[in-house]
Amino acid sequence: MIIDNGIGNFINFILPFVSLVSTQLPTVMELIKVIHDNRLDADPINLGLIRAIALGDTSKIAILLRRIQPKILWKQLCCSPFQEPDDSVDGPIRIASNEQNKPVGIYPYEPHVLLAGQTGSGKTTVMLLSFVQAIIKGINTWLFTKSTEIRNLLHATERIFFVRFQGLEKIGSLLTHPFLPRSAWANIWADIFCQAFAIYDGTKNFLIEHLNKLYALNPNPTLLDLYNQIKNSKYPLMSREARYRESALNRLGGILSSGLGKTLEPSDVELVNLVESSINIVWEIQYLTIEQQVFIVNLLTAWLFHYKLHLETEKIHFIGLDDGNALFDASFEHRPDRGLPEISHLVSMARHAKIYLWACTQIPHQMGASIHSNAFTKIMFSLTNGKDIDCMINSMGITDKAQREYCHRLKEREIVVKFSGRYTAPFLARVPDLKNYGGQ
Amino acid sequence: MIKDEEISRHNMKIVERLQPAKPQQEAHPQQESIIALPYVPISEPKATLKPNPKPNLNSEKTRIEISQQEKEVLMNIYSNLWIGIVERCKELNLSIGAGSRTIDSLIKKGFVTPWDIRTTIKGRATRFLEISAKGYIVLNASPHIYTRGANYPHTCFQNLIARHFKKLPNVIKVEIEGSLGNNSKCVDVLIRMQDGKYIAIEVAMSSVNEHSNTIKDLEAGCMAVIIVCENAKVLASVEQILAKIDPEGKQTSAVLLPQVLKCKSVEELIGGAL
Numbered sequence: 001m002i003i004d005n006g007i008g009n010f011i012n013f014i015l016p017f018v019s020l021v022s023t024q025l026p027t028v029m030e031l032i033k034v035i036h037d038n039r040l041d042a043d044p045i046n047l048g049l050i051r052a053i054a055l056g057d058t059s060k061i062a063i064l065l066r067r068i069q070p071k072i073l074w075k076q077l078c079c080s081p082f083q084e085p086d087d088s089v090d091g092p093i094r095i096a097s098n099e100q101n102k103p104v105g106i107y108p109y110e111p112h113v114l115l116a117g118q119t120g121s122g123k124t125t126v127m128l129l130s131f132v133q134a135i136i137k138g139i140n141t142w143l144f145t146k147s148t149e150i151r152n153l154l155h156a157t158e159r160i161f162f163v164r165f166q167g168l169e170k171i172g173s174l175l176t177h178p179f180l181p182r183s184a185w186a187n188i189w190a191d192i193f194c195q196a197f198a199i200y201d202g203t204k205n206f207l208i209e210h211l212n213k214l215y216a217l218n219p220n221p222t223l224l225d226l227y228n229q230i231k232n233s234k235y236p237l238m239s240r241e242a243r244y245r246e247s248a249l250n251r252l253g254g255i256l257s258s259g260l261g262k263t264l265e266p267s268d269v270e271l272v273n274l275v276e277s278s279i280n281i282v283w284e285i286q287y288l289t290i291e292q293q294v295f296i297v298n299l300l301t302a303w304l305f306h307y308k309l310h311l312e313t314e315k316i317h318f319i320g321l322d323d324g325n326a327l328f329d330a331s332f333e334h335r336p337d338r339g340l341p342e343i344s345h346l347v348s349m350a351r352h353a354k355i356y357l358w359a360c361t362q363i364p365h366q367m368g369a370s371i372h373s374n375a376f377t378k379i380m381f382s383l384t385n386g387k388d389i390d391c392m393i394n395s396m397g398i399t400d401k402a403q404r405e406y407c408h409r410l411k412e413r414e415i416v417v418k419f420s421g422r423y424t425a426p427f428l429a430r431v432p433d434l435k436n437y438g439g440q
Numbered sequence: 441m442i443k444d445e446e447i448s449r450h451n452m453k454i455v456e457r458l459q460p461a462k463p464q465q466e467a468h469p470q471q472e473s474i475i476a477l478p479y480v481p482i483s484e485p486k487a488t489l490k491p492n493p494k495p496n497l498n499s500e501k502t503r504i505e506i507s508q509q510e511k512e513v514l515m516n517i518y519s520n521l522w523i524g525i526v527e528r529c530k531e532l533n534l535s536i537g538a539g540s541r542t543i544d545s546l547i548k549k550g551f552v553t554p555w556d557i558r559t560t561i562k563g564r565a566t567r568f569l570e571i572s573a574k575g576y577i578v579l580n581a582s583p584h585i586y587t588r589g590a591n592y593p594h595t596c597f598q599n600l601i602a603r604h605f606k607k608l609p610n611v612i613k614v615e616i617e618g619s620l621g622n623n624s625k626c627v628d629v630l631i632r633m634q635d636g637k638y639i640a641i642e643v644a645m646s647s648v649n650e651h652s653n654t655i656k657d658l659e660a661g662c663m664a665v666i667i668v669c670e671n672a673k674v675l676a677s678v679e680q681i682l683a684k685i686d687p688e689g690k691q692t693s694a695v696l697l698p699q700v701l702k703c704k705s706v707e708e709l710i711g712g713a714l
Contacts, residue, residue, distance in 0.1 A: 151442040154450060161454050162447045169451055217582040225581060228519045269458045277458055 025061055028054045038072050039084040039100075081402035082416070085427040089419070093133045095126050095379070096415055096429035104417060104429045106130065108139055108316050110376040111351040114324070116364040116392050117381025122413055122431050123360040124149055126379070127320050129432070130358070132156040134318050140278050142304070144297050145322040146286040153282060160280040165288055165296075167262030172270030173222045174299055175211070179310035182219075186211040188302055192342050195332065196295035197251045206244035223264055227252045260292050271300075275307060285326075293326045298342055301327075301355075305346050308353035317355045324359030325366055333368040344370035365391035378418045382410040392416075398426050506551070506578055513542045514551055517569050518579055522599040524559075524566035543569065551575035555593055559600065561698045568596050594628075597643040597668060597697060601629050604701050605641075610634045611706065620660045627657055631706070637663040639706060644669045644694075647677040654685055654692055664710040667694045 026034075031050060035041050049064040075084075079099050089098065091105030098104055106113065113130075115123045128150065131141050135157050143150055153160055163169045177185040186208050194204040214221045214229045221229075230248050235241040255261045274281060283300070285293045301319060308317060321327055332341040347370045350357060359375075361367050365387045372395045380392040386408070393407050396418040403426065407416055413433060418426040506514070516532055523531075529539035546552045546569075553572055556565035570592040576583045586595040598616050605614045610633050618630030620638060629641040640657040644650050644667050657665045667682070669675040678694040686692040693710045703709050 148441050151447065154442055154447075158450075159454075160450075162451055164444075164447070168448060218580050220580070224515060228515065228581070231519055269455045273458050274454075279454060279458075 025058060031061070031064065034072070035068065037083070038068070038075060039086070040068055040071060043067075080406050080428045081400065082406070082428040083425055085423050085425070088422045089417070089427065092137065093130050095130055096417070096431045098427060098429045104427075106377055108134065108137070108318075108356070109354075110419075110421065111356050112347065112371065112375040113356070113358045113377040113379065114364070114367075114371055114375035114395075115358065115360045115379045115381070116383060116388065117360075117362065117379075117415075118384050119362055121381035121383075122415075123381060124322060126415075126431055127322070127358055127360060128153065131318060131320060135159075135280055139316050139318055140275075141280045141318040141320065142283065142300070143281070143320040143322070144283045144285055144293075144326075145320075146284075147322065148284070150282050150284075150322070153280070157280060159278070160282060161274055162282045162284065163263060164284045165259040165263050167259050169263060170265045170267035170270070171263060171274070172266055172272070173220075173264050174271065174303060175221050175223065175226065176215075176219070177303060177306055178272050180306050182215045183212055185306075186215070188306075188342070189299070192295060192298045192302060193251070195341055196298060197291050199247050199251065202240060203244045203247045206241065207248055210248075220266075222266060223252060223256055223261060227256055254289075255292065255295075258288070258292065260288055260296060271303070272307075275304070290326065297321065297327050301346055301350075302342055305350060305353045305355055308355060313354065315354060317353075318358060319355060320358040320360075322360055324361040324371065325363055328359060328361075328368045328371045330366050330368045333370070341368070341370075344368065347371060347374050362388075364388050364395070376420045380407065380410070380416040382412065382414065396426050506549070509542055510546055510549075510551070511578070513539070514546060514571070514575055514579060517552060517571055517575075518581055518584075521570070521584065522568065522596060522603070524568065543567075546575075549574075551578060553592070555596065557593060557596060557600075558696075558698060559701050561702065568592075593670070594643055594645055597670075598628050600697065601641055601643070601668060601700055604703075605629065605631055605706075608703075608705055620662070625653075625656045625660060627660075627662070630662075633706065639663060639710065640665045641700075642667045644674055644678055646670075647674055647681060650678050651681045651685070654682065658685075658691060663691070665692045666700070666709050667692070668697055668700055669694055670697075672696070 028050070031053065035046055035050065040046050046064065046067060049060045049067070052060045053064065082099075084100060085098055085102075085104075087102065089105070090103045091107045091110075093108060094103045094105040096104045115126060117123045124145075124147065127143075131143060131153065134141055135153070143153070151162065161169070163171060175185075175189065176182055180188075190204045190207045190211065193207060194200070210230050210233070211221075211226065214226055217229075218225055227249065230245055230252070233241075233245060235245060255264070283296070285296065288296065304317065304319070308315075327343050328347075333344065346355075347357065357371070359367070359371050363385070364372075364383075365385075378392070378396050380389075380396065383389045383392065389407055393404050396416065398404055398407065398416070398418075406428075410416065413431045415429050415431055416426050417429050418424075513528075513532060513534075516528060520528075520531070525540060525543060526536060528543075529536050532539060534542070543552070543554075547554055550572055552569040552575055555568045555570060557568055558565040560566075571579070571584070573583070586592060590598075602614045602616050605611050611631055612634050613630075613632040615630045615632075617626045617628065619626045620630070627640040628643045631639040631641065633639065638661060640660075640662040642650065642653050642657070642665060647669075650667055654665050654667065667678050669678055675694055675696060682689070682692045682694055691710075695709060700709065
C-alpha cells in the first residue's frame, strides 16, 4: 500500500516496521539493510545484536528493534528525505556540515564545482570560504567577481592583487603568450575575440592576418598598435575587407577607450610576473560591458591554461566565477555558425593544466552543458524558479520523489550537495552563517 | 567593505615588490617617465620648407623619455599624418594651447619634424608633422613609406590634393601615383572625371623635371596637366616651361597649393581642356 500525500512519507516508512513487529519476524538481511540505510551500523551494540540474531538467537530481534525504532522515527520526523552520508564526504576544503553536524569538504584535485542559488543565498560566501582555505593551503586562486565583497580576501592574505579595470592596474596587452608561438596565440586570441564580440569568421581571419603582420613588425605589440595597423590598412570602400576592417576597428576602438583597454597596456609588472610570483588575483569585472566581461574572462582563462600546460606544473590553480553565466551561457553553445566556444574546450581540458573552476550561477538552466557535464561537485542552494530547480535536480540525478520535492523548499543556508565520486548520492548540508562575524 | 584607496595602496605594494630593479637615471620631476630606449641618431630631412624650431638632438642623453600625453599625441600623428595641429587637437580632445605645447615638446625632443605648409592664400601656414626615426623607435612601429621615394612635403602635397579632389563634383576616382597603362609613367595624383577623362596633377618641388613630366602625361592620354608648385619661385619657372609646351594654356596649368585647395570644381583650375 502506498499513501501519496503530506503525511504519506511518514506512514510509508512506518508500515514495514509495523509488519516487522506485529505479524512476522524480520529476516537478518532485512535488519542489516534497515541499520545500514539509517547509518546505525556505527553503534557496536547494534552490530553485536545483529551478530547474535545471525547465529540463531531470535530473542535479540525485539531488543534490536526497541533500540533502533525511536532513532529511525526521530530521523523520519525531523530530518530530510536525503540519506545520511558517510564520512567520505569530508575533505580538506570544508564548505558546510551535514545534518548530523559532520563536516562536508572538497578535495582540491576534484575538477570543477558548480554552485547554483538565488541572490543572497550564500554562493559567494561558500566560494569565499573555500578560497580562503585554498589560499592558506598554498593553492593559487583567481576570482572573477562583480561585487566588492570579495575584497575581504585581503584580510586572509597579503599575497593578493586586485585588478579593477579602471586603468589603475596594467597587466600587459595579452597579444602574445610567454610560451605559445605567436601565430598559435593569434588564432586563440582571434577566436575568443570573435566569440565574445559576436563577429563572424571573415573578421576573425582578417584579425589573424593583421596580427601576424604586426608580429613581423613588432614582436611585442599593444592593442593600440593593432588598432593602428588595421586603421592604416587601405581597402576599396565597397570590398568585403573594408567591412571586416570596420567591424574590427569598431570593437577594438571600444576596448581601447574603456577601462579594459587601459588595463591591457604594457607595464613593468605584467600578468606573467604576477603568476610567476604566485600572487592571487581578484578581477573586478563589474564595470566592463557584458561582451568585454566574456572576452577578458575567456582570454585570461585561456592564457593561464596554456601557461600552466606548458610548465607541466603539479600546482593547482582555482578560478572562481562569481557569475558563471557570463562565461558558460548556453546560448554560446547554440551557435553552430561560430563553432564550440573556447571555454567548453577549456573546461574539459583544464584538468590537465591543474586548473579547477568554481562557477556560481543564479540561472543554472541557462548554463551550457560543458559545466553541467564536467562539474565533479554540484551544490544547490535555495532557488525560486521551478525551471532552475528542475534543471539542478536533473543535473544532480535526484530521482527520489521525496528528495525532489524537498529541493523545492530548501531553507536558508541549506544546500543539496552531489559529488561524482567518493559518496555519489545527493545529501543535505548546511553552510555556516557568517553574518555573525560581520561578513569577514 | 574595503575601500578603493586601500586596494590601490595594497596593489602598489605588490607592484613595488615585483618590480625589477631599475638602473638609476636622472630625475625629471615634471614628467612621468614611461619608456626608456637607447638613443638612435637620425639624419635631418633636406627640404627648403625646413621650419623653426629645429629639433635639438645634440642635447639628448643616452635615454629617451616621453610622457603619456606626448605618447598619445605621437600615436595620433602616426595614425594620421596629413592633418594640421588644430584638427589634431580636436581629434585628441585637447585645447589648442595644450596640444601645441605637447607638440613643441615632441619637436624639441626630436620625435617629430615640423613642416609649415601654406594651405590658404591668407593667414598662417599649417604645421604638419613628420615622425622621425627616433619617434618610430618610441612607438615601436614600422616607419611610413612615402610614395616612390619622395620626401614628406611631396607626399603631404599629394595627400592634401587627393583629399580635396575627392570632395569635388564630377570626380569619380582619385589615385595617388596612378598610371594610365601598364607601361606608362605614374602621375603624382591621377583624377578620373565622370565623363571618362583623366587629369594629371604633378607636384613640383622644383622645376627640373616638369618639362618631361608634362609631355609624358599628355602623351599617356591625360586631357590636362595641373602642376602644383611649392612656392612662387617654382611657379614662375614652371609657367615659363608650360608656355613653350602649351602656349594657349588649354591643357596645362601651374598653380600654388592654396589655389588647388580653394577651388570648388576642376574647371576652375583647367577650364580650357574640359
